[in-house]
Amino acid sequence: MQLTYLEAIRQGIWEEMEHDPTVFCLGEDIGIYGGAFKVTDGFIDRFGPERVIDTPIAESAIVGAAFGASLTGMRPVAEFQFMDFIPCAMNQISNMVAKTHYLWGAPAPLVLRGPSGGYVHGGPFHSQNPEMWFVHNPGLKVICPATPYDAKGLIKAAIRDNNPCLFFEHKYLYRRIKGEVPAEDYVVPIGKARIAREGRDLSVITYAAMVHSALEAADMLAKESIDVEVLDLRTVSPLDREAIAQTVKKTNRVIILHEHSRTGGLAGEIAAIINEEVFDDLDGPIVRITGLDSAIPFSPPQEEHYLPKVSDIVREARRLKAY
Amino acid sequence: MANKRTKSKANSNGNRPRNGVRAITAHGAADAIVRRAGSPKRTGEGVRPSAANTDLRTYSIPDYRLEHPNFTVHQSVEKDKAGAEHVHYEVEGDLDAPVPPIRDSKYLSKQQAIEIYRYMLLNRKMETALENLYKQGKVVGGVYFGLGQEACSCASAYALDKDDWFAPMIRNQGSLLVRGFRASDTMMQYMAKAGSPTKGRDGTSHFGDIEKRNMVSPISMLGDLIPVMSGVALGARLQGRNIAVMTWIGDGGQSTGVTYEGINFAAVQNLGLVLVIESNEWAYSTPSEMQYRCKDLAERAIGYGIPGVIIDGTDACQVYDAAYEAVERAHRGEGPTMIEAKMMRMKGHAIHDAAAYVPKALFDFWKKRDPIARFENYLVREKKWLTGQENGELISEVERVIEEEREIAVNSPMPTPESAEGGVSCEDGCHVIKPKYGMPKVKKGTSRYKETEAAVHLK
Ligand SMILES: Cc1ncc(C[n+]2csc(CCOP(=O)(O)OP(=O)(O)O)c2C)c(N)n1
Ligand SMILES: [Mg+2]
Numbered sequence: 001m002q003l004t005y006l007e008a009i010r011q012g013i014w015e016e017m018e019h020d021p022t023v024f025c026l027g028e029d030i031g032i033y034g035g036a037f038k039v040t041d042g043f044i045d046r047f048g049p050e051r052v053i054d055t056p057i058a059e060s061a062i063v064g065a066a067f068g069a070s071l072t073g074m075r076p077v078a079e080f081q082f083m084d085f086i087p088c089a090m091n092q093i094s095n096m097v098a099k100t101h102y103l104w105g106a107p108a109p110l111v112l113r114g115p116s117g118g119y120v121h122g123g124p125f126h127s128q129n130p131e132m133w134f135v136h137n138p139g140l141k142v143i144c145p146a147t148p149y150d151a152k153g154l155i156k157a158a159i160r161d162n163n164p165c166l167f168f169e170h171k172y173l174y175r176r177i178k179g180e181v182p183a184e185d186y187v188v189p190i191g192k193a194r195i196a197r198e199g200r201d202l203s204v205i206t207y208a209a210m211v212h213s214a215l216e217a218a219d220m221l222a223k224e225s226i227d228v229e230v231l232d233l234r235t236v237s238p239l240d241r242e243a244i245a246q247t248v249k250k251t252n253r254v255i256i257l258h259e260h261s262r263t264g265g266l267a268g269e270i271a272a273i274i275n276e277e278v279f280d281d282l283d284g285p286i287v288r289i290t291g292l293d294s295a296i297p298f299s300p301p302q303e304e305h306y307l308p309k310v311s312d313i314v315r316e317a318r319r320l321k322a323y
Numbered sequence: 324m325a326n327k328r329t330k331s332k333a334n335s336n337g338n339r340p341r342n343g344v345r346a347i348t349a350h351g352a353a354d355a356i357v358r359r360a361g362s363p364k365r366t367g368e369g370v371r372p373s374a375a376n377t378d379l380r381t382y383s384i385p386d387y388r389l390e391h392p393n394f395t396v397h398q399s400v401e402k403d404k405a406g407a408e409h410v411h412y413e414v415e416g417d418l419d420a421p422v423p424p425i426r427d428s429k430y431l432s433k434q435q436a437i438e439i440y441r442y443m444l445l446n447r448k449m450e451t452a453l454e455n456l457y458k459q460g461k462v463v464g465g466v467y468f469g470l471g472q473e474a475c476s477c478a479s480a481y482a483l484d485k486d487d488w489f490a491p492m493i494r495n496q497g498s499l500l501v502r503g504f505r506a507s508d509t510m511m512q513y514m515a516k517a518g519s520p521t522k523g524r525d526g527t528s529h530f531g532d533i534e535k536r537n538m539v540s541p542i543s544m545l546g547d548l549i550p551v552m553s554g555v556a557l558g559a560r561l562q563g564r565n566i567a568v569m570t571w572i573g574d575g576g577q578s579t580g581v582t583y584e585g586i587n588f589a590a591v592q593n594l595g596l597v598l599v600i601e602s603n604e605w606a607y608s609t610p611s612e613m614q615y616r617c618k619d620l621a622e623r624a625i626g627y628g629i630p631g632v633i634i635d636g637t638d639a640c641q642v643y644d645a646a647y648e649a650v651e652r653a654h655r656g657e658g659p660t661m662i663e664a665k666m667m668r669m670k671g672h673a674i675h676d677a678a679a680y681v682p683k684a685l686f687d688f689w690k691k692r693d694p695i696a697r698f699e700n701y702l703v704r705e706k707k708w709l710t711g712q713e714n715g716e717l718i719s720e721v722e723r724v725i726e727e728e729r730e731i732a733v734n735s736p737m738p739t740p741e742s743a744e745g746g747v748s749c750e751d752g753c754h755v756i757k758p759k760y761g762m763p764k765v766k767k768g769t770s771r772y773k774e775t776e777a778a779v780h781l782k
Contacts, residue, residue, distance in 0.1 A: 006775075007774055007775070010775060011772065014772055018768075021758075021762055021763040021764070021765045022561075022756075022758050022762070022763060024561060034775065038775045041775035042770060042772070042773065042775065045769070045770045046766075046768060046769065046770045046771075046772075047765070047766055048765075048766040050561060050766075051561070051763075051765065051766070053592070055588065055591075056584070056587055056588060056591055058550075058584035058587065058588060059584075060547070060550055060580070060581045060584045060585070061550040061553070061581070061584035061585055061587070061588035062550075063550075064547065064549070064550025064551040064553070064554055064581070064584075064585060064588075065550050065551070065553050065554030065557055065588055065592075066554060067551050067554055068539070068550070068551040068552060068553060068554020068555035068556070068557065068558060068568075069554040069555065069557050069558030069561070070554075070558070071533050071539060071551075071554075071555055071558065072533075072555055072558030072559055072562065072758065072759045072760070073558070073562075073756050073757050073758040073759045074558040074561060074562075074758065074763075075756070076554075091544050091547055091581070092547060092550070092551075092581075095542050095543075095544055095547070096542055096544075096547055096551060099542070100540070101746060101747065101748060101749050102524065102746050102747045103521055103524050103525045103529070103530075103540065104520065104521050104524075104525070104529075104530050104531045104532075104540040105521075105746070106531055106533050106540070107749035107753075107754040107756060109749075109756050138747050139747050139748065141748075162748075162749040162750075162754055162756055163748045163749050163750075
């Protein structure tokens with residue numbers, strides 16, 4: 001069955017609510033309206049207002065309440081209208097939820113999900129990729145799917161996981177990407193990367209919307225006989241160190257690509273992992289392609305300049321291949 | 324620059340001064356602050372709201388206290404001999420009022436009253452033991468005290484049922500004893516011992532238990548427990564149970580934004596939150612006058628659309644009655660209650676703080692209202708529910724228990740360095756998640772899954 005990325009997420013949550021009575025949703029405008037992007041469209045009619053709760057505009061209360069409910073054995077799925085608003089609940093996530101299991105041994109099986117990412121001219125407060133704040137926060141799992149198959153399999157895995165999971169949906173992909181999704185129940189394991197494209201000459205390590213840019217660049221580069229491997233991380237915390245090491249061992253050249261700003265970004269962490277695991281396998285410098293070290297601007301020419309482009313990947317791949 | 328306040332009793336906005344001025348009319352009668360608002364009907368009898376007007380909003384905040392301490396604390400500037408300016412706190416008002424009697428409880432039996440008294444004794448003697456352990460260098464970090472607030476911590480938690488939940492703040496170490504934790508649990512936390520509930524990973528009352536005692540671990544950040552406890556009640560309700568969830572917040576901590584979010588969430592969702600506001604004059608070194616502008620914090624309940632009540636936090640009977648009523652409301656599914664307990668933090672913020680900034684007259688005033696001395700007097704001399712000898716035996720028994728607990732705590736080893744590792748996540752079946760109060764009943768399918776329409780927001 002061909003589904004959009006959004007529909008795959010929606011179906012994943014729907015199915016989990018069908019089969020597990022402890023799953024419920026809460027968030028702003030998720031009920032009758034179905035959410036700002038319609039991810040929970042129709043849920044309130046099927047599951048009732050008890051399990052599809054429209055909340056006040058209060059991000060700390062949404063996360064706090066989800067956490068409290070999880071302590072009683074529920075599996076809440078809380079929506080952020082935009083992931084840009086997640087800092088409003090930072091203390092709940094970082095100090096309350098993430099530390100719970102380590103400090104006092106209580107599991108917190110909750111999912112915090114919502115749209116993130118640029119390329120839609122959302123401006124500085126509706127385009128961010130705030131995943132790194134949580135990667136640097138032990139106790140949380142951070143998931144960033146790129147395809148409908150993974151989006152559905154990973155949202156189901158997140159809901160079934162006994163740990164707090166942050167699920168970053170890329171809003172650029174919501175209705176742009178379609179893909180094959182099986183009708184039967186499946187999950188995609190959290191913490192496992194996938195090879196989105198096999199290649200021999202160099203690896204692009206990336207995730208979410210950037211996977212599609214990398215694949216597009218790889219097709220162009222193939223015409224120049226540069227054979228690019230694309231590693232889709234799928235989960236950014238925990239990182240699949242094994243898969244990162246494997247692809248570097250295979251191609252010996254690596255580009256790390258992400259939307260969020262450069263300093264303190266995921267590329268730095270991955271470069272460190274490569275340094276620790278497979279330093280001797282490198283035939284060239286580790287290359288970073290990232291957003292700029294600024295807020296993400298609104299105006300289309302500025303946003304385009306800020307964000308990584310397919311042409312950036314092509315240029316850097318050529319340079320690295322020739323190194 | 325010093326913020327020197329005017330000395331007039333009436334505030335600039337015409338409000339009555341804080342901390343209560345209304346004289347009680349008769350012994351035992353609850354005083355009520357009544358707020359009226361609401362627009363008269365346009366075609367009605369003019370601008371004055373009348374009882375017949377359905378738009379009329381009448382809010383009342385019952386006040387169970389038998390006295391209404393009447394003073395304010397403000398900053399004041401003094402010049403020393405050399406002409407240098409010093410800013411300090413001054414208290415102004417009636418500090419000589421006689422100590423009121425304990426208000427008879429509507430609900431407590433003799434046995435229950437004595438049990439609460441015993442918990443209050445345990446609470447205080449546990450903290451005295453902690454103070455001594457600190458002086459012996461056995462405590463890692465500081466020690467926090469609930470001195471003068473034992474009635475507020477113990478009698479409130481005592482009103483909870485077994486299936487209810489609680490989350491203590493730092494001054495509610497007594498509530499842990501009431502809910503079945505041992506004094507050695509708290510002592511070992513302070514000593515960072517391997518045997519502590521968090522196995523050394525956190526200190527003080529920062530621990531929890533979702534299995535037996537239904538306690539959410541506090542974190543240091545003030546206010547964040549409020550939405551969490553609301554969520555606990557939400558989880559239980561989805562499982563078909565109306566439970567009470569109790570937590571406390573200080574006059575300082577209630578200034579946080581998350582406090583608003585949490586109470587409002589409970590109010591909107593009609594969840595059984597029982598929020599005890601520990602109005603104890605100080606937040607670290609800041610007097611409550613500099614935390615909020617309304618007269619009594621319980622008035623804020625009006626803005627949330629929930630019941631609020633004011634009590635004397637040094638009177639165990641008032642604390643219990645207000646908590647009991649709030650817990651009963653929660654069990655009936657009638658939503659949250661805010662209880663403001665007026666009292667005084669009788670030590671510094673923590674053991675390092677000598678509270679030199681507190682005007683001594685304030686300590687003197689509240690010392691006469693010591694919750695344990697007052698309750699003891701009530702049980703032994705007024706009610707004669709305890710003879711002098713029984714009281715003496717009770718105190719010795721409590722001291723013996725605390726000594727035993729101290730021994731257990733002192734003898735627990737320190738954790739190994741390696742025990743810092745692991746346990747960050749719940750993996751490999753370390754926990755099985757299941758609904759605590761039974762599988763939620765869910766709505767049978769009435770509408771089928773169908774694909775959604777195109778989105779509108781940011782294509
Ligand atoms: C959000 C937050 N800010 C600051 C602190 C540091 N802090 C700890 S206790 C305290 C004073 C609290 O006063 P109050 O809430 O009145 O409680 P009390 O100590 O009087 O019981 C402060 C400022 C904190 N724990 N949390
Ligand atoms: Mg205080």
